[in-house]
Amino acid sequence: MAGLRAPHTVTYSYRRSTGGATRVFLAGLASKEIWASRSATGSIEIPPVDWDPRTGAATEEFVRLGEQGVVRSWTWVSSPGVNSPLPQPFALALVQMDGADTALLHVVDAGDEESMSTGMVVHADWRAEGTGSILDIRAFVPGPVKGDQVPTSGPLDSSLTEAAGRGLTVDVDTNVSIPYTYVPGLTLSGFLLALGERRIDGGRCPSCSGVYVPPRSRCPECRIGPLEPVGLPDRGSIASYTVVHIPFPGLTMELPFVCAWIRLDGADVPFAHLVGEVDPDDVKVGQRVEAVWVPDRDLAPTWESVSHFRPTGEGQ
Amino acid sequence: MTRVGVVGFASEVVSASDDRNDAELLAPVVDRALEASRVSPTDIEVVGTAGSEFLNGVVGGVMGAFDALPGWPPRAHSHLEADGAFALYESWVRLMAGEGRAALVCAFSRPLAHDPLSVLALQLDPYLVQPVRPDATSLAALQARALVDSGRYRESDFATVVTARRGGGDVDDLLRDPYIASPLRPLDCSTVCSGAAAMVLAVDEVAGRSEGRPAWITGIGHRMERQSLGARDLSMSPSTSAVSTDVGLSGSAVDVLEVHAPYSHQELILVEAMSAAEIDRLNPSGGALPADPVMATGLIRIGSAAAAITSGQAHRAAGHATNGACLQHNLICLMEADR
Numbered sequence: 001m002a003g004l005r006a007p008h009t010v011t012y013s014y015r016r017s018t019g020g021a022t023r024v025f026l027a028g029l030a031s032k033e034i035w036a037s038r039s040a041t042g043s044i045e046i047p048p049v050d051w052d053p054r055t056g057a058a059t060e061e062f063v064r065l066g067e068q069g070v071v072r073s074w075t076w077v078s079s080p081g082v083n084s085p086l087p088q089p090f091a092l093a094l095v096q097m098d099g100a101d102t103a104l105l106h107v108v109d110a111g112d113e114e115s116m117s118t119g120m121v122v123h124a125d126w127r128a129e130g131t132g133s134i135l136d137i138r139a140f141v142p143g144p145v146k147g148d149q150v151p152t153s154g155p156l157d158s159s160l161t162e163a164a165g166r167g168l169t170v171d172v173d174t175n176v177s178i179p180y181t182y183v184p185g186l187t188l189s190g191f192l193l194a195l196g197e198r199r200i201d202g203g204r205c206p207s208c209s210g211v212y213v214p215p216r217s218r219c220p221e222c223r224i225g226p227l228e229p230v231g232l233p234d235r236g237s238i239a240s241y242t243v244v245h246i247p248f249p250g251l252t253m254e255l256p257f258v259c260a261w262i263r264l265d266g267a268d269v270p271f272a273h274l275v276g277e278v279d280p281d282d283v284k285v286g287q288r289v290e291a292v293w294v295p296d297r298d299l300a301p302t303w304e305s306v307s308h309f310r311p312t313g314e315g316q
Numbered sequence: 317m318t319r320v321g322v323v324g325f326a327s328e329v330v331s332a333s334d335d336r337n338d339a340e341l342l343a344p345v346v347d348r349a350l351e352a353s354r355v356s357p358t359d360i361e362v363v364g365t366a367g368s369e370f371l372n373g374v375v376g377g378v379m380g381a382f383d384a385l386p387g388w389p390p391r392a393h394s395h396l397e398a399d400g401a402f403a404l405y406e407s408w409v410r411l412m413a414g415e416g417r418a419a420l421v422c423a424f425s426r427p428l429a430h431d432p433l434s435v436l437a438l439q440l441d442p443y444l445v446q447p448v449r450p451d452a453t454s455l456a457a458l459q460a461r462a463l464v465d466s467g468r469y470r471e472s473d474f475a476t477v478v479t480a481r482r483g484g485g486d487v488d489d490l491l492r493d494p495y496i497a498s499p500l501r502p503l504d505c506s507t508v509c510s511g512a513a514a515m516v517l518a519v520d521e522v523a524g525r526s527e528g529r530p531a532w533i534t535g536i537g538h539r540m541e542r543q544s545l546g547a548r549d550l551s552m553s554p555s556t557s558a559v560s561t562d563v564g565l566s567g568s569a570v571d572v573l574e575v576h577a578p579y580s581h582q583e584l585i586l587v588e589a590m591s592a593a594e595i596d597r598l599n600p601s602g603g604a605l606p607a608d609p610v611m612a613t614g615l616i617r618i619g620s621a622a623a624a625i626t627s628g629q630a631h632r633a634a635g636h637a638t639n640g641a642c643l644q645h646n647l648i649c650l651m652e653a654d655r
Binding site: 002008016046047053074076083093094095096102103104113133178180183185187188216217218220 | 375
């Protein structure tokens with residue numbers, strides 16, 4: 001049996017504050033300055049670090065470097081993605097700034113792959129407006145610095161950092177969107193397809209006779225499977241419920257609404273669904289409810305084929 | 317001192333078009349591993365699992381896989397977002413510490429993101445690396461270039477690894493393929509797929525009950541390098557060298573060595589770093605290149621090495637697993653049969 005598949009995109013956003021060496025570095029970039037850390041042993045690290053990775057000693061000072069470096073390793077990105085820092089083909093590279101002992105991951109805007117080689121000299125090309133981002137350096141470009149850019153073969157300034165003293169707050173925003181193909185599996189596909197045909201299917205464990213809805217591939221207690229398919233009525237009782245009063249992202253319901261654990265007649269476990277057509281104050285544990293299906297033309301392999309459950313009025 | 321042995325192992329790799337979910341994929345593999353071990357599910361007191369919700373995009377989805385495990389009564393269960401080899405390490409520690417006498421270690425993988433390896437690249441430093449949006453293959457290519465520039469290996473050596481692991485092909489033909497990320501070509505990169513693996517561990521008292529031939533773990537350890545790619549010599553793997561010494565592989569001979577190298581050049585770096593005195597068979601399972609169920613791949617390497625011992629094809633074997641960008645984190649498990 002073939003299972004269902006559906007497109008599914010996960011997005012998430014974070015705003016991260018920065019501190020220590022990372023703040024010094026990003027605040028420097030906003031001012032078109034490149035800052036590194038100098039450890040007690042004299043090694044100069046870029047991106048700067050707060051503690052020496054070998055000894056754990058705190059960084060002694062931050063030092064400003066020039067804008068020129070050499071490519072330590074690289075590869076060619078011939079088909080940039082929508083999120084790539086440059087729209088045209090470019091090199092992803094490790095660039096070692098002159099005077100530093102470590103290299104920075106960045107891009108080289110070289111035009112074509114033939115222009116790239118390990119050891120080539122590059123320099124920073126800045127965006128007009130710095131924001132405190134690694135991408136304030138638009139890209140590195142081939143060749144030594146020129147004009148009003150800062151050349152150097154070592155640290156320009158070994159006094160304690162100007163950048164560190166600025167007290168600037170630097171935040172880093174991360175916006176991620178990942179496309180997936182959701183594959184619910186064979187057992188759940190059968191359940192969802194039944195919903196599209198106005199049926200609720202459960203599964204009965206051949207060992208303990210427990211009935212699960214939605215069905216599972218195996219009985220979670222006995223570890224036996226597959227379960228025997230069993231058709232269930234679309235009515236049951238409220239096992240527990242809550243009344244939601246607080247809005248949240250993605251909310252499509254009118255507030256307040258009732259979310260309940262509903263145990264169908266003949267099932268041993270409840271599932272969560274909505275309860276409607278009733279004043280939230282009148283909902284009770286043990287109340288009898290029935291499924292309200294969407295119109296036949298809107299039926300689909302989804303829990304949303306059941307619009308909600310409503311009290312049947314039985315036992316009142 | 318307590319001894320812990322691998323007494324059962326099973327795995328399955330399937331194409332991305334397989335429609336089973338985690339539990340449906342894992343359950344038959346767990347059945348086979350338990351059956352091979354002759355350890356009863358009721359003897360399993362420690363469970364270690366590994367997988368990645370970032371790969372399949374289902375938040376909380378790992379819980380669904382647990383239906384495939386011995387579930388009742390509740391056991392000491394730990395789940396890692398890492399390769400299953402690291403769940404093996406944790407379970408081994410817990411058995412050695414006396415927390416149980418048998419353990420089940422599982423890994424399952426359904427990379428359903430359209431670009432699964434780049435999803436993992438999103439887990440790199442969010443401040444200075446993620447905004448540059450490096451994709452996983454480009455990061456590996458920086459390492460491959462560093463290896464070529466070191467003068468120790470050439471692109472033709474990468475192609476030789478490809479022909480060995482992918483079962484044929486001609487080196488010169490391979491070198492005519494266009495780059496996917498220079499100096500890497502498409503066949504230098506592993507074929508990502510879905511899969512599951514299950515391993516049963518037992519202390520000597522329980523392992524002795526079975527008629528099988530346990531693969532006793534004589535050394536297992538892992539080491540991690542700095543996360544800053546530009547602070548590492550990517551052509552070398554000092555973490556692998558150190559752990560190879562830790563576990564007793566360095567300078568000694570093994571019948572079988574299984575190396576987890578999702579890119580061809582990484583096999584060269586790893587084998588060199590391990591500095592075994594003699595390797596009779598390297599990656600007889602085919603290694604990670606032809607089938608890479610990310611998060612299960614490393615456990616499958618170790619399980620394949622263990623299976624060589626339990627089946628009598630090897631006396632001493634080692635398996636390796638890696639995690640992170642450009643071989644940042646490396647684990648080696650060295651195993652031996654009783655004489």
